[in-house]
Amino acid sequence: MTITVHGQATSSCTARVLTTLFEKEVSDFYLQHVDLASSAHKQPDYLTLQPFGVIPVVQDGDLTLFESRAIIRYLALKYEGQGSPLYGRTPEERAKVEQWLEVESQNFHVAASTIVYQLVSRAKKGLAPEEDVVKATIEKLESILDVYEKQLSKSPFLAGDFFSLADLSHLPRTKSLMKSAKMPHLITSRKHVNDWWQRISTRPSWIKVTEMASGLQK
């Protein structure tokens, strides 16, 4: 049965879901474009799928599911037997995947998103960044990435010797931090973090998603 993904390839959360589908070698899916510019995500029909009015939503048969990190967990389990073992191979590996996926969501994502909002989204609205917020958040992110540097000196990926949901979940926001917010040095100045970024951002799944996104932006 075809999986429908309601979203936009340029959105971080949709990109997380699409990358998982490619990693799992699922080709039977359809991306239903949700036009944020015309507020399609705030219309009654869409709100019956996603009551908070955000993207993405996935429909798989009778199941309607939102929250990108819930969707990628669902896909990793449903397609456990094919593609990359995104949840690891043992209960202990899986626990470590969950741990670093939570670190991404509770720590990295919060800080990186604040920086992107301050330096990119506010500029689009003609607002200056709030300098004290930017400074404090960069310091916070530096300390998070120092922990990553130590962890990635011990293993090639966050949860161990395998590419997992935890690494994957960092891809979209790290890209916008490096490109849109023009802060590549946060990554490139740390040897092991930079090696990890090279390793994960050159995966065919992610290259496909960035191509889908840049096709939309042209």
Added chain:
Amino acid sequence: MTITVHGQATSSCTARVLTTLFEKEVSDFYLQHVDLASSAHKQPDYLTLQPFGVIPVVQDGDLTLFESRAIIRYLALKYEGQGSPLYGRTPEERAKVEQWLEVESQNFHVAASTIVYQLVSRAKKGLAPEEDVVKATIEKLESILDVYEKQLSKSPFLAGDFFSLADLSHLPRTKSLMKSAKMPHLITSRKHVNDWWQRISTRPSWIKVTEMASGLQK
């Protein structure tokens, strides 16, 4: 093998882990008190367990695991065959548990924690709340709880007809929102949210954890 939980019963994140252990009828665990007042969580020994210097951490044999929502997922799976089915009984139920657990973490927790910080933590430091932040965050939380009200009019628990990790994860922060921040009306003014709160906050597991916490506070 005895599970060691490094934390404090009064901490929201530790409480989440202890409630899961009680729901799973795991009695073979030991709570190793981490004295935050003396900065025990910032000492080198502790930082080898939890490099970000926060609580809790769980040790189970050779596995050391942090991030409370990763720990509760691990425990729900490890003890799948005993106690409450906190992850549901089918892949679809489990997907819905993940969805609402992410809503808790990304939406409810962020807003509720900001309110508790503004009205409780700042007062302890002699600082006044930032009124514009409080107002905007209460509005945000009201809109989140309106979605909960609709969802809970359709099923007794967030993910369906069973108490799950998603409900459980709301317990500590909702308690501090209602008691410490003195905002019970956010819950009690919504019929279905209030019924749900009565249903989940009277579970023996949670009562045990609140008793452990109030024993410490005496």
